[in-house]
Amino acid sequence: MFGRRACTVVGRETYGPYVVIDVHDPDGPVPEPGQFYMLAAVDRWGGGEGERPFLPRAFSVLRAREGGLSFLFDDVGPGTHRLMELDREDELWLTGPLGEGWRPTDRRPILVGGGVGIAPLAALADTLESPEILLGFRSDEHARAAELLPGARVITGGLVTDLLPDDLSHVELFACGPPAMLEAIRALGVPAQLALESGMACGFGACFGCVTPLVDGGYARVCVDGPVFAAAELAEVPAH
Amino acid sequence: MTSFCGLSLEHPIINGSGTFDAIAARRAFGDELLERFPFSAFVSKTITLLPRAGNPPPRLWETAAGMINSIGLPNKGLAGYLEHDLPQLAELPVPLITNVMGSTADELAELVGACEARAEIAALELNVSCPNVATGLDIGAVPAELERVVARVRPATAKPLIVKLTPNTADVAACAQAAEAAGADAVSLINTLRAMALDTRGEAWLGGRTGGLSGPAIRNVALAQVAAVAARVNLPIVGMGGVQTGAHAQELLAAGATLVAVGTESFRDPAAGLRIARELREKAANSANPLV
Numbered sequence: 001m002f003g004r005r006a007c008t009v010v011g012r013e014t015y016g017p018y019v020v021i022d023v024h025d026p027d028g029p030v031p032e033p034g035q036f037y038m039l040a041a042v043d044r045w046g047g048g049e050g051e052r053p054f055l056p057r058a059f060s061v062l063r064a065r066e067g068g069l070s071f072l073f074d075d076v077g078p079g080t081h082r083l084m085e086l087d088r089e090d091e092l093w094l095t096g097p098l099g100e101g102w103r104p105t106d107r108r109p110i111l112v113g114g115g116v117g118i119a120p121l122a123a124l125a126d127t128l129e130s131p132e133i134l135l136g137f138r139s140d141e142h143a144r145a146a147e148l149l150p151g152a153r154v155i156t157g158g159l160v161t162d163l164l165p166d167d168l169s170h171v172e173l174f175a176c177g178p179p180a181m182l183e184a185i186r187a188l189g190v191p192a193q194l195a196l197e198s199g200m201a202c203g204f205g206a207c208f209g210c211v212t213p214l215v216d217g218g219y220a221r222v223c224v225d226g227p228v229f230a231a232a233e234l235a236e237v238p239a240h
Numbered sequence: 241m242t243s244f245c246g247l248s249l250e251h252p253i254i255n256g257s258g259t260f261d262a263i264a265a266r267r268a269f270g271d272e273l274l275e276r277f278p279f280s281a282f283v284s285k286t287i288t289l290l291p292r293a294g295n296p297p298p299r300l301w302e303t304a305a306g307m308i309n310s311i312g313l314p315n316k317g318l319a320g321y322l323e324h325d326l327p328q329l330a331e332l333p334v335p336l337i338t339n340v341m342g343s344t345a346d347e348l349a350e351l352v353g354a355c356e357a358r359a360e361i362a363a364l365e366l367n368v369s370c371p372n373v374a375t376g377l378d379i380g381a382v383p384a385e386l387e388r389v390v391a392r393v394r395p396a397t398a399k400p401l402i403v404k405l406t407p408n409t410a411d412v413a414a415c416a417q418a419a420e421a422a423g424a425d426a427v428s429l430i431n432t433l434r435a436m437a438l439d440t441r442g443e444a445w446l447g448g449r450t451g452g453l454s455g456p457a458i459r460n461v462a463l464a465q466v467a468a469v470a471a472r473v474n475l476p477i478v479g480m481g482g483v484q485t486g487a488h489a490q491e492l493l494a495a496g497a498t499l500v501a502v503g504t505e506s507f508r509d510p511a512a513g514l515r516i517a518r519e520l521r522e523k524a525a526n527s528a529n530p531l532v
Contacts, residue, residue: 001269051305
């Protein structure tokens, strides 16, 4: 669907410091797990810290159900701060779904998430039959978001990669989380798909601002070539 | 209809070079993009002779009313553009303006000459916001240098030649006059304003150290520069800088522009060009009504 559309917030729930909002999007295409949207509040987008935000913000879809979309927010700056204030009946500008999501695999999937990066794994988990899910959070309060992925094994204040089995043959990892976590998984050298985060101005390939370095040289745009990449394609997962 | 350098355009709203990738947008939004194409002509991102990977990230910084970008002109190079991009851009429902940049006058003439041979390209825009590696002078910032370079390029094409002026110069109107004297058919302005952002340690945030500021923050700078250029040259002007609404576009037209380009606002809303063209049309209709 071309252009942005104004959608109404129909639900808001907190999970420790995180907020999940549900948005009514009756006309939008159904997203694939791992795809994302550009979001901005219709009212008061700007005028926060440093008179920002100005640009929309990119969020993977947490879940999509019958004309509704859910997104997971963590308060990390003026954009997320404003989005977390939104409540029922507030309006949101929404562009999407965008990008290339998770690809199917014949191997045994293990989902690995860290912090707010669990969002695109929830959408993926819904399509798999009781997948193994490993989640890491920085505190017990943050770990309350693990409720969003029932059946997950959770580590708090440690490295989620410590939960990985020793034998990763026949496994494919599906990971999203902080850059250091994704870089550690990339460096394992095993089959893995990584959902990257990047600051981006547009989300649809126009600005060339969200690039990540490739192992063969050059850069890929996270918005249109990703956000999900095969780990083997990436030179590294940059710190920001 | 709007007439510009012999092109007949549906409305006065086009895109700024490097602010809309029609090929990627078609992948993202499908053929609805072609049915509701937001611009009356499409300006390509800057093409250079050889491929460029662009600047190391980070490439973006958000400001109070805009953004700084330090992208570094990533592109497939002339051969890659002609072979891979041009056939896809030719499917757009509007005329194509190809933007080129060279690091010498000869290089620019080669790029323009190669585009001259391609019927899919309706017009050319020269990006002169870069140093000439042969002379060390900033091509677009020094009127005499700009005149020499445009004069070298002009014979290479019979297509309309637009010179994209940089605002990072002492006298933008003198640069516009130099372009006019050398045979340019139009000028476009403003390009981004050179800008910098620091991280919390006081280090440059952008991988390219400095970048270009765009968005509403520069809108009134654009108005002043377009007005200054319009007062000194007789060429048609593509005005741009921070346009977010039909009213903003109307202001640039009032300042002397023939066309208005939208850039950063398309990042916030991919279909912003459609909305701005509609608002401009409604504004014109209302102003014709004495009761409004």
